[in-house]
Amino acid sequence: NRHLLLLVLLLSWSKTYNQALEWLTPFGSSTANLKSDGMLLVEGESGSLYALGRAGGTTWDIDGEQVTIAGESDMLLVKLDPLGDVEWARVAGGPCEAEGASWLDEVSAIVNGPSSNQVIVAGVYTGPADFGGVDLEGACDMRHMYLAAYSDAGNVVWAKSGIGADVVPYVLIPGPSSEILVFGSTVSSATFQETPLVQAGAGGFLATYSGAGTVLGAERILRTGAVYGGAQNQTGYFLCGGFNENDTLWET
Numbered sequence: 001n002r003h004l005l006l007l008v009l010l011l012s013w014s015k016t017y018n019q020a021l022e023w024l025t026p027f028g029s030s031t032a033n034l035k036s037d038g039m040l041l042v043e044g045e046s047g048s049l050y051a052l053g054r055a056g057g058t059t060w061d062i063d064g065e066q067v068t069i070a071g072e073s074d075m076l077l078v079k080l081d082p083l084g085d086v087e088w089a090r091v092a093g094g095p096c097e098a099e100g101a102s103w104l105d106e107v108s109a110i111v112n113g114p115s116s117n118q119v120i121v122a123g124v125y126t127g128p129a130d131f132g133g134v135d136l137e138g139a140c141d142m143r144h145m146y147l148a149a150y151s152d153a154g155n156v157v158w159a160k161s162g163i164g165a166d167v168v169p170y171v172l173i174p175g176p177s178s179e180i181l182v183f184g185s186t187v188s189s190a191t192f193q194e195t196p197l198v199q200a201g202a203g204g205f206l207a208t209y210s211g212a213g214t215v216l217g218a219e220r221i222l223r224t225g226a227v228y229g230g231a232q233n234q235t236g237y238f239l240c241g242g243f244n245e246n247d248t249l250w251e252t
Contacts, residue, residue: 023084027055027062039078042110042119045152047082050119052110055091062089070130071095075107075123077150088154094129096140108169114178114211117152122169122182132156138163145169145190147182149213158213164190171230173237178211183239185226192218204241221250 039053056073059066063086067076074093081087107123123146127138131148134156138144145162147169162169162184169184185204192198192207193215200207204222209215221227225243232238 025063025080025084025086027060027078040107040110042112044079044112044119045117048087048152049080049082050110051078051080052076052107052121053078054107054123060089060091062086065089067091069093071126075121075125075146077119077121077154079152079154090132090150090154090156092129092131092146092148092156092159093125094127094138094140096126108184109172111172111174111180113149114174114180115149115157118157119150119152120147120172120180121150122147122172124168127161131159134159136161142166143168145182145184147172147180147209147213160192160209160213160215162186162190162192162207164188168226170226170228170241171239173230173232175208179216180209180211181237182207182209183221183227183230183241185222190218204243219250223247 039051042050044050053076054073055069055076057069059068062078067089071094074091076091078089079087109122111120113120124143125146126140127136127144129136136146136159143166145167148159149157151157164186165188167186167190169182171183173181175181183206186202188202190200198215198218200218201220203220203224204226205218206221207218222243224245224247225241227239227241229240230237
């Protein structure tokens, strides 16, 4: 098995090494304390590409478009055309200064939205935060969840929050009827809607939203762990994750 794995890796490396580079689009900043995370990618309409990441510092130059970072770090969403040219760039987040790396705004997942020409992004923020004019409440000493939909023109269609201590989304999966399934974890109860109240207890959770951003429900699905990866096909959903002790998935 080890020899087979090594052979596959070598073949994959050889194939990648021989590929011609079609385009390369760099992003930069004039700030000395620039911080960034790698990008998550998803294909958009007509061969376009959405790149989701985290940017720190003060000002970024995204292929000629200037964006300003509000706090220690912000979410960065960039749309590129099939040739790698930047169509637009958006940042979102709050003004909080981090006490350590664990409190930085982060990104978790990106998927195509159930409505045409939309993209859905998720991650954590230290609040309060501004998503294209949509204000999300929160505290600077806690990590809260954000879930936001952007149009293909870069406008925020809607943005929602999950409030609590360390409410972290890990996986977004489109549902069978245009829902958005959000799998994550929280160290205390997480509030996804105040009126009517929608909450999930500490542990791994599943929160479900409509394509328009309406909270459809939330529940704890693991007491001591979380779902960290997932996919779907015609037969259903495939989930993977972890737990710390004896546990039951979808315990009532």
